[in-house]
Amino acid sequence: MNYKKQIAILLSDFIKEITPQEVEKLIELPPKDIDFDYSFPVFILSKVKKKSPQQIALDLEIKLKKPEYISKIKAIGPYLNFKIDRFVLAKYILTEIFNRGELFGKIDSKDIEKPLRIVIEYPAPNTNKPLHLGHIRNVFIGQSVSNLLRFIANEIFEVNLYNDKGIHICKSMLAYQKWGNNKKPEDENIKSDHFVGKYYVLFNEKLKNDPNLNQEAENMLHKWENNDPKTRTLWKMMNNWAKQGFDESFDKLGVKFSQEYFESDIYKKGKEIINTVIDGKNFEKVENNAVIARLENYNLPDKVLLRGDGTSLYITQDIYLAKKKKEDFNYDKSIYVVGNEQNTYFKQLFKVLELLGFSEEMIHLSYGMVYLPEGKMKSREGQTVDADDIIEKVYNLAKKEIEKRYIDLNEEEIEKRSRIIGQAALRFYILKYDPKKDFTYYPDKSISFEGDTGPYIQYVYARIQSIINKTEVEIDIDIDFSLLKHKTEKELIFNLYQFPEILKEAAESYKPHLMCQYLLNLSQHLNSFYVSCQVISSEINLQKARLLLIRCTQIVIKIGLNLLGIEILEQM
RNA sequence: AGGGACGUAGCUCAGCGGAUAGAGCGGUGGCCUUCGGAGCCAAGGGUCGGGGGUUCAAAUCCCUCCGUUCCUACCA
Numbered sequence: 001m002n003y004k005k006q007i008a009i010l011l012s013d014f015i016k017e018i019t020p021q022e023v024e025k026l027i028e029l030p031p032k033d034i035d036f037d038y039s040f041p042v043f044i045l046s047k048v049k050k051k052s053p054q055q056i057a058l059d060l061e062i063k064l065k066k067p068e069y070i071s072k073i074k075a076i077g078p079y080l081n082f083k084i085d086r087f088v089l090a091k092y093i094l095t096e097i098f099n100r101g102e103l104f105g106k107i108d109s110k111d112i113e114k115p116l117r118i119v120i121e122y123p124a125p126n127t128n129k130p131l132h133l134g135h136i137r138n139v140f141i142g143q144s145v146s147n148l149l150r151f152i153a154n155e156i157f158e159v160n161l162y163n164d165k166g167i168h169i170c171k172s173m174l175a176y177q178k179w180g181n182n183k184k185p186e187d188e189n190i191k192s193d194h195f196v197g198k199y200y201v202l203f204n205e206k207l208k209n210d211p212n213l214n215q216e217a218e219n220m221l222h223k224w225e226n227n228d229p230k231t232r233t234l235w236k237m238m239n240n241w242a243k244q245g246f247d248e249s250f251d252k253l254g255v256k257f258s259q260e261y262f263e264s265d266i267y268k269k270g271k272e273i274i275n276t277v278i279d280g281k282n283f284e285k286v287e288n289n290a291v292i293a294r295l296e297n298y299n300l301p302d303k304v305l306l307r308g309d310g311t312s313l314y315i316t317q318d319i320y321l322a323k324k325k326k327e328d329f330n331y332d333k334s335i336y337v338v339g340n341e342q343n344t345y346f347k348q349l350f351k352v353l354e355l356l357g358f359s360e361e362m363i364h365l366s367y368g369m370v371y372l373p374e375g376k377m378k379s380r381e382g383q384t385v386d387a388d389d390i391i392e393k394v395y396n397l398a399k400k401e402i403e404k405r406y407i408d409l410n411e412e413e414i415e416k417r418s419r420i421i422g423q424a425a426l427r428f429y430i431l432k433y434d435p436k437k438d439f440t441y442y443p444d445k446s447i448s449f450e451g452d453t454g455p456y457i458q459y460v461y462a463r464i465q466s467i468i469n470k471t472e473v474e475i476d477i478d479i480d481f482s483l484l485k486h487k488t489e490k491e492l493i494f495n496l497y498q499f500p501e502i503l504k505e506a507a508e509s510y511k512p513h514l515m516c517q518y519l520l521n522l523s524q525h526l527n528s529f530y531v532s533c534q535v536i537s538s539e540i541n542l543q544k545a546r547l548l549l550i551r552c553t554q555i556v557i558k559i560g561l562n563l564l565g566i567e568i569l570e571q572m
Numbered sequence: 573a574g575g576g577a578c579g580u581a582g583c584u585c586a587g588c589g590g591a592u593a594g595a596g597c598g599g600u601g602g603c604c605u606u607c608g609g610a611g612c613c614a615a616g617g618g619u620c621g622g623g624g625g626u627u628c629a630a631a632u633c634c635c636u637c638c639g640u641u642c643c644u645a646c647c648a
Binding site for chain 2: 026028030031032033034039041043044046047053076077078079124126163166167168286288290291292299300301304305306307308309311313314339340341342343344345366368369371376401405421432433434436437438439440442445448449450451452453455456458459460462463466467470471513514517520521524527528530531532534535536537571572
């Protein structure tokens with residue numbers, strides 16, 4: 001039941017100037033101190049009707065015939081306000097949630113015309129250094145957007161691309177070759193991708209006193225592309241170290257890919273494509289043999305597609321990969337989750353592909369930079385927040401909190417709760433920000449469990465569970481819905497009603513933070529309810545009604561958190 | 573220098589054309605004889621960066637200035 005739409009249809013009988021769809025778009029939620037659920041601002045009608053908005057609102061109030069699901073229609077100034085009947089709403093939404101359970105809000109692919117096939121690529125790491133906080137944000141956004149889209153009946157394919165070749169890779173290889181003494185990660189007992197990263201930082205340190213190193217790295221790249229065996233062996237070894245380390249981190253973050261692509265596998269096909277499209281117009285070969293896409297007519301900087309020495313660039317393989325993904329998945333839409341520092345790059349890539357006659361729907365899901373209190377992260381200098389490190393930190397903090405509260409919990413249970421609560425804190429802290437905006441990462445806030453945090457929401461879930469555990473009463477929908485009349489109960493019910501709408505918006509606009517905001521709001525309302533309404537009581541009918549209400553809240557919290565990649569706990 | 577993004581409470585952020593601009597943190601004052609205090613309630617705190625414009629209505633759209641930042645690599 002979509003009440004907003006119903007109200008729009010109702011209004012449309014008396015508003016012929018605009019379509020019912022336009023009416024629906026105008027309907028809004030009134031400020032919270034006004035005791036109504038929906039509101040229609042009548043301003044746009046005042047010109048055509050040549051009457052004051054106040055008068056029009058009053059006229060409409062009188063003309064409208066109140067359907068049974070509306071308890072009150074009232075003009076307040078230039079707004080016509082509607083209140084949904086609490087009994088009708090409670091009955092409808094609680095029944096719906098309870099019956100559908102964890103499928104509440106889920107759109108079945110049978111119910112839409114055509115489910116879309118969507119490929120989403122993230123986090124596409126470079127194999128020369130370990131994952132850092134930026135990758136964490138990337139992964140969290142990628143996962144939650146995938147979950148959200150999947151929940152509204154799209155078919156999602158999560159893929160990863162490893163940028164495992166190129167000048168940056170050669171830099172860490174060169175440093176290792178020169179100063180690594182053939183050591184192995186296990187010799188120093190460090191995680192293998194961190195071991196590789198050390199040499200990338202070392203390269204950049206040494207570069208300060210020896211500018212020739214850049215040239216040496218380029219020579220090495222050249223050798224790599226010419227299949228020099230020694231270079232390839234070194235590369236393979238170091239890449240395996242990096243990949244192994246990533247796999248461990250991905251595992252901790254619960255990421256799984258339908259497909260993994262490697263730049264080293266596909267760059268040649270990219271070169272082939274580029275070499276066949278040189279037309280001296282859009283694609284030009286310049287004196288030193290570099291191939292350049294001329295994009296000035298499209299208000300974009302020109303883009304080099306192939307270096308003068310014939311070696312490939314990031315875009316070289318991306319051109320082929322776009323086509324390859326189409327072959328592999330026959331997608332309707334292709335999403336790239338990549339930071340906003342590459343906004344121009346993706347405009348260039350998409351334009352080049354368009355010029356090549358490749359016209360698929362491609363989206364750069366661009367997200368903002370993560371800053372540290374001391375400024376920007378600099379991976380070349382090793383000034384980053386390491387991904388493994390931060391995961392470990394939130395885990396330990398959660399563990400400390402749990403041990404503070406329980407003395408006799410077994411090790412396994414402590415481990416499980418610490419992992420789930422720690423991840424909730426970190427994930428929620430990062431996802432609650434609008435993806436497109438930069439934000440500053442404060443370590444102590446990311447591991448906070450109070451206020452607007454993941455654990456706060458988990459806590460609500462656990463509290464509800466605790467109440468449910470205390471009663472023998474069967475929860476069902478056979479209750480007296482009119483008993484749910486406390487202010488906090490009514491607010492909670494309306495919150496629950498909003499879930500599918502929020503879910504859809506979060507998914508379609510690729511904005512998981514909308515779900516975060518919603519869950520916080522829902523949780524706050526539940527907590528307010530919790531302190532002012534006793535669930536377990538001798539009034540059995542009231543108890544039954546409230547049990548259903550909190551059970552439904554619990555269901556929605558679980559669905560919402562799971563979509564964000566956060567697990568729930570029955571006991572914290 | 574050109575192009576993009578962002579400037580909202582002391583701090584971190586929501587809100588992005590509609591009624592008196594919200595939340596968390598911090599600070600202040602309350603709530604421990606009721607279901608888990610990782611909680612709740614109250615008061616306080618704002619010329620929504622400055623200035624112009626469009627509109628019945630602007631934090632929200634447009635222009636301009638200031639500030640921060642990203643891009644403009646044969647880097648990624």
